[in-house]
Amino acid sequence: MIKKLLIANRGEIAVRVIRSCRELDIPAVAVYSEADRSAPHVLMADEAICIGPPPSVESYLNVTNILEAARSTGADAIHPGYGFLSENAGFARSVLNTGLTWIGPGPETLEQMGDKVAARRLALEVGAPVVPGSIEPVTDLAAAEKTATEVGYPVLIKAAGGGGGKGMRVVTVADELPTAFERARSEAASAFADDRVYVEKVLGQPHHVEIQIFADSHGRVVSLGERECSIQRRYQKIIEETPSPFIAPEVREQLSALSVKIAAACHYLSAGTVEFLVDGDQNYYFLEMNTRLQVEHPITELVTGLDLVAEQLRVASGESLSFDQDDIQPRGYALECRIYAEDGFESFAPSTGNVLELSAPSGMGVRLDHGIRQGLEITPYYDPILGKLCAWGRTRPEAVRRMVRALEELRIIGVRTTVPFCMAVMNHPAFMEGNYCTSFISDYLPELVSWSEEETNHLGEAAVLGAALFAAARRPTTSDRTDSRSAKSDWVRLGRERQVSQ
């Protein structure tokens, strides 16, 4: 088994990995940039090493410093988390060449599945349909036009070298193609140093459905079921659930079977996710494979009872998976809301600042994974994810109601977050019915951000009263001015003082 694990990441995922280390009795080494000295992953780790200044390229993407941190602390394995270097074949190779254990699939798998064109080719080979469009990257406008005409407009131009919405353009009519093609190529070039793009058909009412797979080094590959991730903004997931409220049981089985085949074909090791698009008629198409632990893995843990990170550490040490396909009997329904430092009511504008107050929800069926603490400064240097709130229920309505309750309990004061927006989604009739596709947010945005009757009237008045009492205590009214000290204690009482005096 691993003797000491270095976690080459930060925030909630570093905390997540440390938790499994504790439970397996493996000492955990945190790395941190100068901006993260007092972040929770540093406080929770057994050891902590500074790897550079705040910008990611100088710290969390700094391969030299990370390998040196592993050497100086005597760590014998590295967990990359998600993002940063997690899907970087070069880094994985350096880790292995240094004689350390790499938590994840091998560099060859990372390379093969990181290339969208190669991945699509592999999917086709094992019999998984891909979205109609160009199999090979298109290099000139004429080829792009030809493919677009074949599959029919609207089409999507996508970068071959990466994701996250960069180098991506929807083209509705043929006239728009030339400009969109050029802009997508130039964006792809600057974002991924790779200007290859391809052209895909845009599907009707598309759902984003993904299969969690797990493979060990003894040839066993298991599917842990699907996650529906269609609630997205800017092509980024914000709410996920399992099981999908949309796909038919036979589609679920087919997607699982294909995912296991794909994982086997690319000699997969550890946790991975195969992503599919499913259209309104339940036709499905392979999209890509994520060769790492996924942000939304906790909902799979909630229904299967498995600790995926612990399992990653075991299979990386050469152990067999602790379960086989028959052991996977998902129970109930689980939802995840991502807590971003973004104002969901203001076009998801990022928000920074000090976390003045943090109060975590808990109780039956609630799980919060986060990487913040009261007093922490949220800086602009990194991904805005603060944490993930998950809820489990015996039925889907129970899980949804529980999520609403948990979102209401979660208090993060000082930074704007996506908590209120997620609450609006949970309360939306289309979401409650499980009837949504990837256009959900854009379809319903005005309703989602609108004020309810109660919010404008009853709660509006409470807010005014709160402000007025607060103001009266701070800025004494005419009659109070003679003794502003006693005025304060009249208008606002201090909870603590009050109890002490009793």
Next chain:
Amino acid sequence: MIKKLLIANRGEIAVRVIRSCRELDIPAVAVYSEADRSAPHVLMADEAICIGPPPSVESYLNVTNILEAARSTGADAIHPGYGFLSENAGFARSVLNTGLTWIGPGPETLEQMGDKVAARRLALEVGAPVVPGSIEPVTDLAAAEKTATEVGYPVLIKAAGGGGGKGMRVVTVADELPTAFERARSEAASAFADDRVYVEKVLGQPHHVEIQIFADSHGRVVSLGERECSIQRRYQKIIEETPSPFIAPEVREQLSALSVKIAAACHYLSAGTVEFLVDGDQNYYFLEMNTRLQVEHPITELVTGLDLVAEQLRVASGESLSFDQDDIQPRGYALECRIYAEDGFESFAPSTGNVLELSAPSGMGVRLDHGIRQGLEITPYYDPILGKLCAWGRTRPEAVRRMVRALEELRIIGVRTTVPFCMAVMNHPAFMEGNYCTSFISDYLPELVSWSEEETNHLGEAAVLGAALFAAARRPTTSDRTDSRSAKSDWVRLGRERQVSQ
């Protein structure tokens, strides 16, 4: 269904009930004593009403004020939680006579099972063995001596009218009986206004095992499995788990079947618990029935997936149970550690003070139910329970390791708690092996409170360094005295300031 629920309780159990109200969309009314104005149950409720001064008899036991609070807020049902008025037949009758719904079994059941002698008689009638001893209360010393001789020493003298260790005496040899008999009677008289006692055999290596049952008003009674509650101090539970690591499968089935019979025989409604003593040879004896929701109900929720409070609210409204016996398929292992405001390393001395810091553990398989918040004053007026930490695992060792991890994460600064003591229990080999009975704490106390090598050496030095750096910042050394302001920032850095400056 219930339209508005008043919760006649405080602390973590009031918070627990409010959570289920939220999920069922039932407005919740909190009641509070003047000492609890800023407690979490008040903050979380939809409405909150003050019911009197801090002492329980003037507030949480004040029937008149509680019923008036229900009237003035228009609540149509009352949940009593545990403790306080929860098993008070008179209160239940008043609630029902006022036309409100009572969450719990009817007053007749409360009366019958609240009388230990009547309860034992009922148990014998349905075929449940009781601990060898007097069936009827003993009224004179001669009768006590006769019973003690029959069952054999050591014997236990117990109050018929109540529990909690009051009016209870262990007698090892016959000589001690007269004094013990008189003291138990006088204690019982002053504690419960009832001087009836009975005499029981003291069992060898006793285990406290209880069965959670649930009954609706349509005649359905279901067993939700057992909980092992043998880790006790002063006859009060501190750590519970399910399933029991001790009892045999056939004993589990027999206890469940007997508990269902007992519940049916006393026309039980809602959640209840049948307590048994099981000796080292797996002989079992009915002890008593707890006619309310139990503190440790969350571990049953963790393995069954059921929300027991939601189920209580449903059956109180006349609905059928949402499950039957076949639906109860417990999954995995769950543990609970009770977080008391007591110093486990100092004979469980109670501790009061301000909660300067509260940081909740979370992640996979962890559930914390608590009724405190940062800044809250822990007062001496009420039961010292602050909360309950539960951990779930696929296997028992996984659950134990997870509990240790969660206990390490839980930070409550400002008040001493039982967190460190629970950690010591979790790490004790006998507990890890699941090999313990009710004498565990007294058997192993010296080992449990002893300092480990790491604690005295490595961590002791870290503590000294922390104190020295803290002191250096506050009390500048000679060379620093010229400029104490800059000295401070040299020795201690402020996490927040530091990041802002970058």
Next chain:
Amino acid sequence: MIFLATVGDRDIRLKMRRENGQPVVEIADHAPQLDLVQLSQSSYSLLVDGRSHHLSVRPSRDGYLVDLRRRTYHVRLRDELDLIIENLGLKDATSDHSGEVTAPIPGLITSVAVAVGAEVDAGEQLLILEAMKMENEIAAPKSGRVAVVHVSPGDAVEKGAPLVELEGCQGL
């Protein structure tokens, strides 16, 4: 003391006074039973006729920001004097009507789309500010001419830092 409170589009009349030494607040001609207790530096518990609200209040430039349930309420409170001044058409001299465009969040300037002297329309992109792995387009709030450009690509800016100054745009 009479206040006019503004929250969203609503104006709410408030009367605050003391009766037998106790504070009384009338809101929309009703005097609810009030109890405000401070819980921490930032948060409060307010009972309004027994209804429980857990809120946080902090002063903002021209009023108060109140976090309550899933919303942040921006509450402006004006007393009689403020209202008289407003009715007379006088403006608060301290309020900001300049054409200064500032950084809404800290971040890194990745590109600047305008130069001094350029005429811009409202909504036109001025520059790109990168923060939290995302590019944020900073657009002209109103039409006008670019008077000063304070930043260049590659600059790191703090929140509130001046980016661009526009002229010829009244009432910005």
Next chain:
Amino acid sequence: MIFLATVGDRDIRLKMRRENGQPVVEIADHAPQLDLVQLSQSSYSLLVDGRSHHLSVRPSRDGYLVDLRRRTYHVRLRDELDLIIENLGLKDATSDHSGEVTAPIPGLITSVAVAVGAEVDAGEQLLILEAMKMENEIAAPKSGRVAVVHVSPGDAVEKGAPLVELEGCQGL
């Protein structure tokens, strides 16, 4: 600056100095790399040669209380002057050697077992203090004679309130 730190039964020698403007602490002849950052009013992060400790420190009457992992460490720090004074047999005039027995926690006095003039042995019950639904026996810390009884059954007492005074008990 040299300190003698006492934690439990252990005495640890500490040397604190400044080197090139940086604080250096030698503990048991080793100078670990140290980094202490304050996280909140009560808690700190301390890195000792990269080992991470999340601790809380607060001053106590005669030293510091440090919460670290599952223990509370009581640390006494004595500098050279303190040690000289101690070695000379001089005592700190402020330290408490009186026979006053005080309430360890706030609560309610439910019974008093002794009267003025009574002789008590160490460990003998003086009174019962009820708190958190539990009866706490307050016992005599040393043998002596009861000089004053400050409380009667039914009294509510704050933490630290004087309960009983004993006389004739040296070195209490």
